[in-house]
Amino acid sequence: MQMLRWGFRSLCRSRTVGSDAYSLKIFLPVASLGAPLSQIPAEVLSKVRNYREYHFQSSHGLHDIRYQIDQDKIPAAKEPVDPFALVSDELSIIANRLQSMVVSKVPKLASAAEYFFKVGAEGKKFRPTVLLLMASALSMPTPTSIAVEVASSFQKNMRTRQQRVAEITEMIHVASLLHDDVLDGADTRRGIGSLNFVMGNKLAVLAGDFLLSRACVALASLKNTEVVSLLATAVGHLVTGETMQMTTNAEQCHSMEYYLSKSYYKTASLISNSCKAIALLAGQTTEVALHAYSYGRHLGLAFQLIDDVLDFVGTTASLGKGSLSDIRHGIITAPILFAKEEFPELQAVIDKGFDNPANIEAALDYLGKSQGIERTRALAIEHANQAIAAINALPESDSEDVLIFRRALVDLSHMVITRSK
C-alpha cells in the first residue's frame, strides 16, 4: 500500500513582549496518487471522514491525525469557545433589521420572506459572523493620550461602521440568492402554474433589487470610497461566478482551474472583499488588510470545497448518501474533476449528462474508486491552513480579547472543514 504523506508540525512564533501567539495547524494525511479507497484501512478512512471526533485526541503512529495546539500560548481559554456564540447578540440585531426591511417595502414578499431569511439562518449567518469576529480580531488600542470618552465614542463609531459592512454583505448575499433563483423558460405563457411562476420571478427580482439598492445607500453612507469599490467588485464577481456556472461550455467543464476560478467568484470573493473592508475601517494598514482578505478568500474556498464533498457524502460517511444536487443539476464539482484525472473514461459518462439516474450511479462508482473525495478534502484543508496562516500574520496584540477572537477565527477554519452539513 502506498505511503500517505503527513503534514508537518507547525512552528510557534515566539514573542518578546506581551501575550504569545498561538498556533494551530490541522494535520491530515495528504493522499498521494492512486491509493484506491478500498485499500485504505477502514479505521483510517473513518477517521478521515469523521474528522471532528478527533479534536483533542493525542495518538501515535503513522495513521493518526494529530492536532497541535500550543496550549501554554493561549491565555485563559480552557475549552474552545463557539465562534458563533461570541457574536450572537450583534447578529440578532443585524438579522432582525434585514428581515423587517425587505418585508415592509415589498409587502407581497411576506410569505416568501421566511424562506429567504431562513436560508441565512440555517447557515448560521456565516458571513456576518466572520466579519464581526474579524472586526474584533483587528481592534487596535487607542493611544492613552486620548481621553476615555473620546476613545470610547470613536471605538463605538468604528464598530457601528463595521456592523454596517456585515449588514451590507448579508444584503448582497441574499440579493444574489434571490436573483440566482430567477427562472427562465416559456412558462410565463402557460396556464395556471404561470401566475406563481411570474409573480415569483417578479418578487424575486424586485426584492433582490431592493436589497442591492439598500446596500448601495448603506455603502455610500460609510463615506469610504475604497470600501464602496471592494463591495461593488464583489457584486460583479457574484454575477460573473453565477454566469460562469450557467454557461459553461464543454471544454471549461473539464478544467479544475475554471472550477476554482468560478468558486472564487461565487463564494470566496464576497467574504474576502468584505474582510478587507473590515480591516480598512479598523484603520489597519494595507498589508494587514491583505491578510484579512487572504483569510476570507481561503476560508471561502475551503467552505465551497467541503460543500462539494458533502453534496456527495452527506451526513453519513457513505458515498452517494448526500443530496447529490450538484451532479443532478449537471454541475461538475471538484471531487468529480479529481476523479476524472485518475479515470479519463469518466469524461464519457459526464458527456452523457445526468438526467439519467443510471449515469449518476456510474459517475459515483468512478468517484468511489478514485481519490476524488480525499483530494478535495485535502485541498480544502490546505486552504483552511492558509486561512490560519493569515490570522497568524496579523500584527501582535497585547489584548486578551483580541487573541480570543483571533482564536475564534482559527476555530472557524477548523469548523468549516469538519462540519458534516
Next chain:
Amino acid sequence: MLRWGFRSLCRSRTGGSDAYSLKIFLPVASLAAPLSQIPAEVRNYREYHFQSSHGLHDIRYQIDQDKISAAKEPVDPFALVSDELSIITNRLQSMVVSEVPKLASAAEYFFKVGAEGKKFRPTVLLLMASALSMPTPNSIAVEVASSFQKNMRTRQQRVAEITEMIHVASLLHDDVLDGADTRRGIGSLNFVMGNKLAVLAGDFLLSRACVALASLKNTEVVSLLATAVGHLVTGETMQMTTNAEQCHSMEYYLSKSYYKTASLISNSCKAIALLAGQTTEVALHAYSYGRNLGLAFQLIDDVLDFVGTTASLGKGSLSDIRHGIITAPILFAKEEFPELQAVIDKGFDSPANVEAALDYLGKSQGIERTRALAIEHANQAIAAINALPESDSEDVLIFRRALVDLSHLVITRSK
C-alpha cells in the same frame, strides 16, 4: 375663458453678455372647457413654434433676440455634444466587458450601435457640465489650468457614463418585471437571452457603475448616485405594489414619477455641479433643473401614451393603461368625473373598459391639465438655468440656452 401666461421679463446685466430669457406660453385651461371647444391650435402645439399672432387664442413665444449673441437659429442641443457622446458610448462598451462571453454580450446589449438609445441623460449632463464651467484665475499657468479643466471634464464624463449604466440596468430589470418583449426597437434582453441573464446583466452593470463611482473618490457624488439607485427601486416598488387607495392619489403618482424618472437626472446634475467646483447653492439649481426636466418628460410621456404621434385621443400605444398603470391624465379626469373610479376598479384587461376610460378622458381636461403641469415644470427648469451665476463666456451662454431649448423639446416632442 382661458387664462393666459404672462410675458417674462428679461434680466439685464451690467457687464458682459446679457442673459436670455425664454418662456413657454400656453393657455392654462380652467375647469370644464371640453376638449372639442379648444381650438386645434392649442392641441397641435408644436406648429406654433415661431408664429407671432394676435388675439386671445394665440400662443406667444418670447425670445429676447437681442440678448442672444451669435445664435441666429436654435442650435440642436444634441448636436452640441454629439462628439463627446461618441467617446462616452465607446467607453461604456469597454467598461462592461467581462471574461464570461454570455455575460459580456448581455451587458453590452444596449450599448451597441443601434441599441444605445438617444442618450438623453448623458446629453443633459454634458450640457450641464459646459453650462457650469468656470474660468480659471489668470494667476494659474496655462498648462496647469488646461490639465485641470481636462481632468474635471473627464470626471464629469464619468458621471455621464455611470448615469447611463444605472439607467440601462434599471431598464433591463424593468423589462423582466413587465414581461416586455421589445425595447428600443429590438427584442428585450430577457426575451432574447432569458430572464435570469437579464437580471444578472443588470446587476453586473450596477456593480460596474458603483466601481466607477468609487474611482471618483468623491463621497458626496457616491452618495447622490446611490440615492438615485435607491429611488429607482423605490419607484418601481411603488408601481408594482400600489394598493387601491394609493392608486387614486395624484400626490402618490407624482412622488412615484420623481423616484422613477426624475431622481436619477436631478441627482446626477447635482453631481456634475459639485465636480465643477460650484457651490452648494449652484448645485441645487442644477438639481432643480434635472428634477423639473425629468418630471416634465414623464408627464408628456403619459400624454403621448394616450394621444401618440397624432393629436387624437386613443391613438397612442395605450401601454400604461393596459398594464393597469394609472397616470396623470386619468387622475386629472377622475377629479372631474368621480364615476371614472368605478371603471378603474374593474381593471383594464377588457378592451371595452379601456374604451370607457378613454371616453371619460376625452370629455375631461385630463390631457390638457397634464400638459399644463408639464409646462409648469419645464418653466421651473428654465428658471433654474436663469438662476445660475452670471458668466462672461459666450460658450457658457450657448450651453445654457441649449438646456433651455431642451426643456422646450421635452414639451413639444411627439414621440
